[in-house]
Amino acid sequence: MHDVLAGHCGSTFQHGFSGADVETTTPALVVTMSSILGKQTVEEPPFDVLLERKQANVDTSYELRKYGKRFAAACTYTSENDMSVPFSTLARYIGVFGPAQNQGGKKISMTAPVVTSGTKIGMTVPVVTESNEDRMVMKFMLPLEYDDLTKIPKPLDLSVRIEEIPSQTGAVHRYNGKWDEDRKRRIAEDLYQQLVNDGVNITQDYVADNWQFWGYNPPFTIPYFRRNEIWIELNGAQVDDLVEHFSAENDANLGVTSITTEVQPLSYVGVNVWSIGSMIFLGCLITGHFIKSRRSRYSRV
Numbered sequence: 001m002h003d004v005l006a007g008h009c010g011s012t013f014q015h016g017f018s019g020a021d022v023e024t025t026t027p028a029l030v031v032t033m034s035s036i037l038g039k040q041t042v043e044e045p046p047f048d049v050l051l052e053r054k055q056a057n058v059d060t061s062y063e064l065r066k067y068g069k070r071f072a073a074a075c076t077y078t079s080e081n082d083m084s085v086p087f088s089t090l091a092r093y094i095g096v097f098g099p100a101q102n103q104g105g106k107k108i109s110m111t112a113p114v115v116t117s118g119t120k121i122g123m124t125v126p127v128v129t130e131s132n133e134d135r136m137v138m139k140f141m142l143p144l145e146y147d148d149l150t151k152i153p154k155p156l157d158l159s160v161r162i163e164e165i166p167s168q169t170g171a172v173h174r175y176n177g178k179w180d181e182d183r184k185r186r187i188a189e190d191l192y193q194q195l196v197n198d199g200v201n202i203t204q205d206y207v208a209d210n211w212q213f214w215g216y217n218p219p220f221t222i223p224y225f226r227r228n229e230i231w232i233e234l235n236g237a238q239v240d241d242l243v244e245h246f247s248a249e250n251d252a253n254l255g256v257t258s259i260t261t262e263v264q265p266l267s268y269v270g271v272n273v274w275s276i277g278s279m280i281f282l283g284c285l286i287t288g289h290f291i292k293s294r295r296s297r298y299s300r301v
Helices: 002-014 019-036 084-094 181-197 204-210 236-254 265-299
Strands: 047-053 062-067 070-078 114-120 134-141 160-165 168-175 212-215 228-234 259-261
Touching (some): 047 236, 062 236, 084 134, 084 160, 168 181, 181 204, 181 228, 228 236
Antiparallel strands (some): 047 259, 070 134, 070 160, 168 228, 212 228
């Protein structure tokens, strides 16, 4: 994915900047700059925040979020594979790198988050190496317009499958920084411990088998500005206990018991920075080209 992006950006800068060039390349440059500095430029599924645990006495902060039914394109891969393999497979399905590899060749908008999780392949599933092998799953959430299986283009690649994800409620911890596997697992363990401290009847084995990493940014985003999340799904009884136990404390801090949102405060920092930074960058780029072109014209007189 890095090479594809570099090639695309390279072709943009190799061309001269006539008025038309500036007009057509500026949006792409702004989007790239905004992505580098952490602004989300793609759709994500809406959710309800039922509870926020972000008080000073909370070691690992989290939100209780409720999502509606969603659909995703999924691809299974072994832990030995590079993550670029399933990413490229799913990206080809929606048409990121060229013609969409689905029936009808329909391009599908990129959304967030990209979900990765571990799963156990049971004894009854035929695998190439050995049974009960640890495998990983990567999912691209599909845009909201694809709210029924009949509307979703069928993949041409048999390794891509379409999944219906039912309505879910879970605990989500948000953080920034690098995509380090050890750190992901450590944060999942910290979130598990916080849930136990908050009275949730949940086992460490369940968390180890079911936690998910949600990534909202491309790999070229500066790690400080990334929006990373760890998700642990909870059942109805666990959610009800948390809301009942902490709702009074939550009301005192928020003034509400439930809010609907899609983007949290960290990305607002990115919005301010990328807006200023991208404008300065584009201004310098266009001014530099203008000065260079005038110098070359004078030298020929």
